[in-house]
Amino acid sequence: MKKYLWPSIKLTLLLLVLLGGLYPLFLAGVAKMAPGKGGGVKVMQHGKVVGYENIAQKFSDDKYFQPRPSTVDYNAAGSGGSNKAAGNPDYLKTVQERIDSFLVHNPDVKKADIPAELVTASASGLDPHLTPYAAIVQVPRIAKIRGLDADKVKQLVAAQATAPVLGLFGPATVNVLKLNVALDELK
Structure with missing residues (x-):
């Protein structure tokens, strides 16, 4: 021993x-x-901190781009996913509720055109990014509410998009907070 x-x-x-x-x-x-x-990288607007670049935040007003759903209600103190299987009845019900809500707020979008990322939460519940397509799907609602030309809002999304790392790894993304800050600055 x-x-x-x-x-x-x-x-x-x-x-x-x-x-x-x-x-x-x-x-x-x-x-x-x-x-x-x-x-953390702070995102500023008019000299004030409005959030952090790598933490999603909730935007409930229809005049803003909506981020991915969050199972932790965008609380950065504790990240986490639902941990439910894709076939779990409770999970499927939650996703269907999100689809129904999205269609109410975005009547110009067909159910088949809704990207999965807009109705499913990320593993952390704090993912601040969307693909450019998930942002583009929301353009008609935002352009209509803000009285903007839809093409101008699409150009803003394209300008805010970042390419995959080294052009190879991952999809192109748009940071929702930075996109919404730029949207507020759009005249």
Whole structure:
């Protein structure tokens, strides 16, 4: 027993120093070099912080682009998905309610044209991005409510879209908060 006890204690102390001290300090140092210095990238409007670039927020007014649904009600203190299987009756009911609500607010859109991302929550419930198509689907509602030309709003979506990483990884995306800030600035 003594043969194994001392090496176990030494290994535990070594890992405690490495993983409990040095590794977190290293990650904090790397975060300080990232945009936002580890505190998140703030989105500003008229000199005021209106949100953070990588955390979704709720937009309930029809004059704004709506983000993906959130199972945590956009509460960044605790992210999480529904953890229900795609065939779960409760989950299917929730998705159908979201589809029905989307169609009420977007009467110009056919059910078959609704992107899945607008009626299903992301794994974190805090995904701030949509594909450009999911934003374009909402353009008729927004243009009508704001009295804007739909083509002008589509151009805004295209201008706010970011390409996949290195042109290869992931889809093109639009940050909903930044898009809505730009929409408010649109004359």
